[in-house]
Amino acid sequence: MSTIAVLGNGRVGGNLAAALTRAGHEVRVAGRAPGAAADAARAARIVINATPGAGSLERLAALREELRGKILVDVSNATVDGPDGLPADLIYPGSSLAEHLQDALPGTRVVKTLNTMLFSVMTAPDALAKAPDAFLSGEDPQAKHVVRELLVSLGWHPEWITDLGGIRTARATEAAILFVPHVIRTGGFAPFAISIAR
């Protein structure tokens, strides 16, 4: 089991940290206190970005040294929220936060995943009636392999995890956030995951 730093202790980060701890990982959670993220990142092999996507690029670029050589698992989405608090627009249309993070952190292996579902599904995929999909985007196959194992430890069946390809494919999964406000408006705040029916 690996030491995993979770940056962000909101709903997403808190949920992931609890589930990763239950799965037997050593977990360090970093909130917004000065130096907390740097300390947590330094101690870990895998760092999960669960900070609000709108500020993630600036926040993580500042951790360039601490993140060097690490795997950065980015589960966030960079959105402009509407008056209802739900995502209304993408901050990086035609690109993606994940690509910007990988550009800003060339010594870090960025893997985008889990950003296409309600936060609760990230750690409880079995709770859905239909089998959900999780997607992996990233340049480094070995890093994606590590993240895949991490997802399996969270209850994801291997056949539910699809490697989409390089980091550029994150623009597909990040754009899927545009479904979310309408899915919640029509179906309520119930667990869901954007998936591929075959």
Next chain:
Amino acid sequence: MSTIAVLGNGRVGGNLAAALTRAGHEVRVAGRAPGAAADAARAARIVINATPGAGSLERLAALREELRGKILVDVSNATVDGPDGLPADLIYPGSSLAEHLQDALPGTRVVKTLNTMLFSVMTAPDALAKAPDAFLSGEDPQAKHVVRELLVSLGWHPEWITDLGGIRTARATEAAILFVPHVIRTGGFAPFAISIAR
């Protein structure tokens, strides 16, 4: 049953026209011959845009008079294709073809639908192992009701059809096209539909 004009006689238009005919609709297919699209649109109550999305805006804006008062069902996606012929980028990131069409055709009720799946699924949703979703985007509830009935006549179960809201929600479904090249690369050219697992 309504008279339906299908603009575009490629794989998408041909498949739709055949299935709509089988379902008992009177169908007129318009290819690229001069005047064909105008003639077909004039005769119909419902017009389906199955022309390549990259040229749809120009082509349909030229039919402004013929499309006045009609329901325009837009099933296309406006993409820049990659060297492999698969969609690589959106032509209208941060917006959507459907919004541009609605702006260009204020006298027409645009409904976006069926643009989140392999063309074969549009007319054979039952062929998938998992129940697929179809989405509706448009400003006019009555037009969306008509399109919903049209989908049901093509074999869509009513509970598989989700009204996402206004035409702006088409930017969610149009962005879903970004999944397609990776879905095809990893899963082959097999039927699929971007759906919501719950």
